[in-house]
Amino acid sequence: MxxxxxxxxxxxxxxxxxxxxxxxxxxxxxxxxxxxxxxxxxxxxxxxxxxxxxxxxxxxxxxxxxxxxxxxxxxxxxxxxxxxxxxxxxxxxxxxxxxxxxxxxxxxxxxxxxxxxxxxxxxxxxxxxxxxxxxxxxxxxxxxxxxxxxxxxxxxxxxxxxxxxxxxxxxxxxxxxxxxxxxxxxxxxxxxxxxxxxxxxxxxVGTTGVRQLLKDWRLLGFITYNALVSLWMPVLNVAFPLWLVTATEVPERYVGILYAVNTVLCIALQYPLNRCSNTTRRAWLSYATAAALLSCGALAFAAAPGFGTRGALLTMGGAVVLLTFAELLQVGASWTLSFDLAPEGARSAYLVLFNTSRTVANRVAGPVLMTGVVLALGKAGWIALACVLLAGAFVPLAALRGARRAGTALPAERADERKARTGR
Missing domain, CATH: 1.20.1250.20 (MFS general substrate transporter like domains)
Incomplete structure (x- = not known):
């Protein structure tokens, strides 16, 4: 809407x-x-x-x-x-x-x-x-x-x-x-x-209430999917440092250095990469790309212990860069689509409910998933996470394809593209 x-x-x-x-x-x-x-x-x-x-x-x-x-x-x-x-x-x-x-x-x-x-x-x-x-x-x-x-x-x-x-x-x-x-x-x-x-x-303005939002399958589905792609948060904050310290020979001081790489890239690239998700179609494609990048990052983490100190550091660094680009794309896409789907009369309520997806990923399910499944299983856990995220990359593509078949996507996409070009 x-x-x-x-x-x-x-x-x-x-x-x-x-x-x-x-x-x-x-x-x-x-x-x-x-x-x-x-x-x-x-x-x-x-x-x-x-x-x-x-x-x-x-x-x-x-x-x-x-x-x-x-x-x-x-x-x-x-x-x-x-x-x-x-x-x-x-x-x-x-x-x-x-x-x-x-x-x-x-x-x-x-x-x-x-x-x-x-x-x-x-x-x-x-x-x-x-x-x-x-x-x-x-x-x-x-x-x-x-x-x-x-x-x-x-x-x-x-x-x-x-x-x-x-x-x-x-x-x-x-x-x-x-x-x-x-x-x-x-x-x-x-x-x-x-x-x-x-x-x-x-x-x-408007008549949509919180109860109606809780019955909105689009909102509930969007919350669930955004929680999945938001797993970059517990991966970066929980799994990555613990994996580096316990599974590789990389010195602990590199945790802070790789965090700094993530921060610098976020500061430098968040605004320029916004154009990758400034329309509805681009936002869905950004979600798909983010999920795919997260999957590749998980595979890189799985592979890191198989190398020596320098090779593991480079592999972990590459994984953090992949996570960072996934973060930038996911966050940008979430802004565009949450604004696009929010009813005018209940925008504030919608956005508060939508934001619970980040809480699920970062505070509730994510840490338990990282420590109790991914790290507990080791390489197999990272590979399983990569497979789930790769499957998640196809969800936006299926959504766009379904919308096209229903005949609802093309007009909205043309309007989005026109707005992106003209700034109106």
């Missing part, structure tokens, strides 16, 4: 130029605050909060599951009050939850705080995307999101650098200013959005 802005609310050129720096500035502040604690969170949980690694893993998984259940009430709030108002509340709650880490003194308090953080972290990107959808012209939405994700990576990198410097002394007290800094950042983001012009209530 089309997601064009309601007549009478389309941004003028001047309004749009004012809106863009507001969103990107808020994004930089938000993710710099997130980066302050993201890279060192596990160290804090184990060495300062004195939790075991297994209890941390269980708590993070339960927190992710909590975020899934919280998606429905947040979607309803976003549908009723609009993305901006809910986003402000989410940021304030995220600030309180971040400060709450300072008082974690056991597993139950950790579970409470990490669940609140998971809920707010899941909700924030979807609400920002919905806000962009309400303010940006149709032809520029995916571009704005591409710039926004570049800023996200810059913010995480900046926050990580600050955290590295702050923790250089090895003092446990260095965590306190990092957590306070993150909490302050979220309050600032809430204040920035509070000063922005209201985009209107999401529930003020």
């Amino acid at each position: 089309s997601t064009s802005i309601t007549p009478g609310r389309r941004e003028s050129g001047r309004d749009y130029r004012q809106f863009l720096p507001l969103v990107q500035g808020a994004t930089l502040i938000e993710w710099t605050g997130t980066g302050l604690f993201l890279a060192v969170s596990t160290i804090y949980f184990v060495k300062v909060a004195h939790l075991s690694t297994s209890s941390v893993g269980i708590g993070l998984t339960i927190g992710g599951a909590t975020a899934l259940f919280a998606a429905l009430p947040i979607a309803r709030l976003a549908e009723r009050f609009g993305p901006k108002s809910v986003l402000i509340g989410v940021m304030l709650l995220r600030s309180l939850a971040t400060i709450g880490y300072l008082w974690v003194d056991g597993w139950w308090s950790f579970l409470l705080v990490v669940s609140l953080v998971a809920v707010t972290e899941q909700s924030s990107p979807a609400l920002v995307q919905a806000y962009v959808g309400a303010r940006a012209p149709d032809s520029l939405r995916a571009r704005v999101m591409a710039v926004q994700r570049t800023v996200v990576n810059l913010g995480i990198s900046l926050g990580g650098l600050i955290a590295g410097v702050a923790l250089g002394s090895g003092s446990h007290g260095a965590f306190r200013p990092l957590l306070i800094g993150g909490a302050v950042a979220y309050v600032i983001v809430a204040a920035v959005f509070a000063t922005a012009r209201d985009e209107g209530s999401a529930g003020s």
Whole structure:
């Protein structure tokens, strides 16, 4: 369904130029605050909060599951009050939850705080995307999101650098200013959005509600498929470093170097590669390509232990590059198609529900799949994952072919291509 802005609310050129720096500035502040604690969170949980690694893993998984259940009430709030108002509340709650880490003194308090953080972290990107959808012209939405994700990576990198410097002394007290800094950042983001012009209530147009969305097989199928192709997240964050350390002779320090390769490529290429998925057809093809690249990356990981140190490093590096391009294509395609499929009258609710696919991949099913199946089976696990992902690469092709046979794809594709060429 089309997601064009309601007549009478389309941004003028001047309004749009004012809106863009507001969103990107808020994004930089938000993710710099997130980066302050993201890279060192596990160290804090184990060495300062004195939790075991297994209890941390269980708590993070339960927190992710909590975020899934919280998606429905947040979607309803976003549908009723609009993305901006809910986003402000989410940021304030995220600030309180971040400060709450300072008082974690056991597993139950950790579970409470990490669940609140998971809920707010899941909700924030979807609400920002919905806000962009309400303010940006149709032809520029995916571009704005591409710039926004570049800023996200810059913010995480900046926050990580600050955290590295702050923790250089090895003092446990260095965590306190990092957590306070993150909490302050979220309050600032809430204040920035509070000063922005209201985009209107999401529930003020259209009649589609959350219950109708939950009965929409396209949404449910899209969530499932996006979760599959979003497995690059647990592969990169869980399976890759553990596989490098346990299955190859590559020194551990190369984990950070290969992560840096991923970050630099994301910053440099997210916006240029946006044109690969700026129409409906291109977005589906980007999904297919991303799944195929992930499959090749899994095979490269499987092959790496069979080489010497240098050969394994090069193979692992190649696998990380494949994962990075898959990440860039999948993320870009998800913006275009989620905007394209979202009903105008329930865009905010739709995007919040759709974003649960990333939570499933990154926080709930993904880590368990990586540690309990892929790494447990070794090479056979990587090969099995590659086969599943390769099969997933044919899903978008089948969808496009089915749409053509039904006679629904060609007009939409022509309109998409015309919009991409003219910018309107």
